[in-house]
Structure formats: structure tokens, C-alpha cells
Amino acid sequence: MNNTIHPTAVVSEQAQLGTGNQIGPFVVIHDDVILGDNNILHSGAVVHGGSRIGNSNRIHEHAVIGGLPQDLGFAPATASYVTIGDENVLREAVIIHRASVASEHTRLGDRNYLMNGAHLGHDCVLANQVIIAPYAALGGFVSVAERAFISGGVMIHQFARVGELAMIGGNSKITRDVLPFMITDGMPGRVRGLNVVGLRRAGYQAEDLRALKQAYRILFRGEADLAASLQQLQALATDSAIRLAAFIEGSKRGFHRDRD
Numbered sequence: 001m002n003n004t005i006h007p008t009a010v011v012s013e014q015a016q017l018g019t020g021n022q023i024g025p026f027v028v029i030h031d032d033v034i035l036g037d038n039n040i041l042h043s044g045a046v047v048h049g050g051s052r053i054g055n056s057n058r059i060h061e062h063a064v065i066g067g068l069p070q071d072l073g074f075a076p077a078t079a080s081y082v083t084i085g086d087e088n089v090l091r092e093a094v095i096i097h098r099a100s101v102a103s104e105h106t107r108l109g110d111r112n113y114l115m116n117g118a119h120l121g122h123d124c125v126l127a128n129q130v131i132i133a134p135y136a137a138l139g140g141f142v143s144v145a146e147r148a149f150i151s152g153g154v155m156i157h158q159f160a161r162v163g164e165l166a167m168i169g170g171n172s173k174i175t176r177d178v179l180p181f182m183i184t185d186g187m188p189g190r191v192r193g194l195n196v197v198g199l200r201r202a203g204y205q206a207e208d209l210r211a212l213k214q215a216y217r218i219l220f221r222g223e224a225d226l227a228a229s230l231q232q233l234q235a236l237a238t239d240s241a242i243r244l245a246a247f248i249e250g251s252k253r254g255f256h257r258d259r260d
Contacts, residue, residue: 018055033066036086050079050098054086054110061092069100069122071140078102085110085128092116099123100140121158133170145180147202149195163247165202167195177255180247181212181240184256191220191258204240211238220258 005023018037025043032049038056045059048066066082080099094114100122109128119137127146139158146164153171163180173187183192218232233245
């Protein structure tokens with residue numbers, strides 16, 4: 001199949017490999033793994049059963065994909081999965097657990113970058129172009145939207161949501177949802193302002209930033225209650241303000257604010 005497999009690697013005959021993959025020394029690929037094309041697995045990486053990996057991913061030394069979820073109620077015989085898209089980079093010692101619910105998936109989209117020691121608990125969902133810095137940990141069922149940036153050492157409580165283009169400062173304690181477009185930092189996490197650098201890098205123009213600054217003032221500087229504030233956000237009639245309002249309306253855990 002035109003794959004390069006180091007002689008010390010252990011690749012199950014029950015695994016399905018595409019073409020152009022490079023399997024390094026001491027890599028272990030278990031039964032019931034599907035690996036697409038042109039992936040690179042560096043020395044010591046382990047891919048457990050139930051892992052579904054797309055194309056052109058780089059999995060670095062000693063990463064562990066698809067291990068059993070850290071859930072005391074999980075039955076090891078349960079069939080569940082990890083699904084990874086294309087062009088992701090998983091650096092050294094990244095850990096991604098498979099789902100804890102039968103037939104469900106822990107999911108990564110495309111072009112995500114997970115730095116060394118990052119941990120994704122069971123049933124997490126990452127969208128695209130998410131960056132997670134070293135030793136950040138996501139509890140079970142955490143969802144992270146497009147282009148979010150999670151700094152090193154951040155701890156995120158299970159079931160929390162991280163909005164698009166959010167930035168979380170290093171070593172923050174996240175127990176609620178993290179608003180899109182904003183910087184959340186601290187223990188406990190508090191909103192510190194707009195993620196201006198990330199927004200500009202994503203192509204947001206001055207007019208977009210002005211609208212988001214107005215949305216910020218409505219949420220955190222106005223005197224209206226939350227319901228009235230959400231109506232004011234929608235009345236701004238900008239795409240980002242409407243998405244911000246929709247994120248808040250969908251929150252089940254509440255969201256981090258600029259003060260307790």
C-alpha cells in the first residue's frame with residue numbers, strides 16, 4: 001500500500017491503512033484503526049482501537065490516541081471512537097480519549113494544533129484551527145469552536161463550551177462557558193476584553209471590531225439585565241453580535257463574566 005513502516009513498529013493486521021503513511025519506530029497501531037493517507041506517526045505513538053484518522057496529520061512522539069475514557073462508569077467493551085480530520089498536528093505526549101458513550105465520538109476537525117502534553121477528555125469536540133498550548137486539559141464533553149486559543153496549563157471543567165476566536169490565558173480555571181471573541185483569564189476565569197489580535201489575524205476589520213466593542217459594552221458596562229442585553233446585541237444586526245447572543249442563549253452552565 002506504499003506505506004513506510006519501521007521494522008520495530010507494531011501494526012495490527014486488522015488496522016486499515018491508506019497510502020503514503022510514515023510509521024516510525026516503536027509505533028503501535030491496534031485493531032479497528034482506520035488511518036487515511038500521508039500521515040506521519042513519530043516514534044512511540046500509540047493509536048488504540050476505535051480511532052479514525054484522516055489525511056496529512058502529524059502525530060508526534062508518545063502521543064496516545066483513542067485510549068479508554070477516564071470515566072469510572074465506562075465499560076471497556078463499549079464500542080466508541082475518536083475521529084480526527086485532516087492536517088492536524090499533535091505534538092509530544094498529547095492524549096485524546098475515545099468517547100464514553102456507546103457509538104459516539106471524541107472529535108477533532110481540521111488543522112488543529114495541540115502542543116505537548118495537551119489532554120482531551122472523552123467526548124470532547126474541537127472544530128477547526130484550534131490551538132491548545134502545553135499541558136492544558138479539557139474535561140469530558142467540552143466543545144471548542146473555530147480558531148479558539150487555549151493557553152498553557154488551562155483546566156476546563158467538563159461540559160463547558162469555548163466560543164469561536166476566544167482566547168484563554170495561561171493557567172486559567174474554567175468552570176463555565178467561555179465567550180467567543182473575548183479574552184478570558186484568571187482563577188476563576190474573568191473576561192478581560194476583546195481578543196483583538198486573534199480577531200485581526202482572522203481578518204476582522206476595524207468596523208467589525210467597533211461592533212464587537214459595542215457588544216462588549218452592552219454586556220458588561222450597561223445596566224440592563226441579561227435578557228434585555230441579548231435583545232440589544234441582536235439589534236446591532238452584525239453577524240458577530242448575533243453569534244455572540246446565540247452562544248449565550250445556548251449556555252447551560254452560565255458563562256464567565258468580567259467580575260464575580
